[in-house]
Amino acid sequence: MPELPEVETTRRGLQDHIVGCRLGGWNVRNPALRWPVEIPALLQGRRLLALNRRAKYLLFQFRPGTLLLHLGMSGSLRLLAAPASKPLRHDHVDLAFSGGKVLRLNDPRRFGCIRWQPGAAAAHPLLAHLGVEPLSGDLTGRYLKDCAKSRKVAVKTFIMDSRILVGVGNIYAAESLFLAGVRPSTAAGRVTLSGFAALAEAIKRVLNQALDAGGTTLRDFVGSDGRPGYFRQKLNVYGRSGRPCRRCGASLQHRRIGGRATVFCRRCQAAR
Numbered sequence: 001m002p003e004l005p006e007v008e009t010t011r012r013g014l015q016d017h018i019v020g021c022r023l024g025g026w027n028v029r030n031p032a033l034r035w036p037v038e039i040p041a042l043l044q045g046r047r048l049l050a051l052n053r054r055a056k057y058l059l060f061q062f063r064p065g066t067l068l069l070h071l072g073m074s075g076s077l078r079l080l081a082a083p084a085s086k087p088l089r090h091d092h093v094d095l096a097f098s099g100g101k102v103l104r105l106n107d108p109r110r111f112g113c114i115r116w117q118p119g120a121a122a123a124h125p126l127l128a129h130l131g132v133e134p135l136s137g138d139l140t141g142r143y144l145k146d147c148a149k150s151r152k153v154a155v156k157t158f159i160m161d162s163r164i165l166v167g168v169g170n171i172y173a174a175e176s177l178f179l180a181g182v183r184p185s186t187a188a189g190r191v192t193l194s195g196f197a198a199l200a201e202a203i204k205r206v207l208n209q210a211l212d213a214g215g216t217t218l219r220d221f222v223g224s225d226g227r228p229g230y231f232r233q234k235l236n237v238y239g240r241s242g243r244p245c246r247r248c249g250a251s252l253q254h255r256r257i258g259g260r261a262t263v264f265c266r267r268c269q270a271a272r
Ligand SMILES: [Zn+2]
Pocket: 245, 246, 247, 248, 249, 250, 265, 266, 267, 268, 269
């Protein structure tokens, strides 16, 4: 599944190529994605003003409003030279931009979406209730501590809750908790302010590492090939149950937390 760093890598790779170009037309071969594809006729000939990101949504901003694009479970984008090559089986949507560029969405499982929001993108129901961006200054230990209050939910489940904080999937949650030395099963309300401060910093570090690794794929473009984890070789805990902790050598433990596989080190991750 494309995670936040892959979506951000895709955004960075695309923006220099298409921002400022006009949307000349589009071809929707299969509108039946997670929700029906929405591209309003009024976008014909409109200039793309910006390509932003909120959580895992790419936001194509035009003067009349914003197209929200989500890659779902298996989506990927490629930028092709027009006339584009013959579409493959799961190439559901083409967006043709001036300058002879075609942006093509491939999505075998069709959990992705393209939706339209007039006016400010933030008002769209898919975005309205999202928590803070992890790479922004809004994510701090104090913010997490204030959200946690006396909540009993496991801290791992808590940081994966998109109403609190967006973009922290299962791999990044496990890795961040390890770096911060926080036991994943601890009730969120019991994590100390210093624990949350370490966690906020670790989340940024883990996501930035993934972005750095993803950046090396920018040349070929376009980032996401739908496979998880650019930086698999650097993982400390995810997928390493029963293997020795890289820090202390103890055997890593496995537990299901909130229905998700979770690996941690009993020695390095305190129940704080
Ligand atoms: Zn350890």
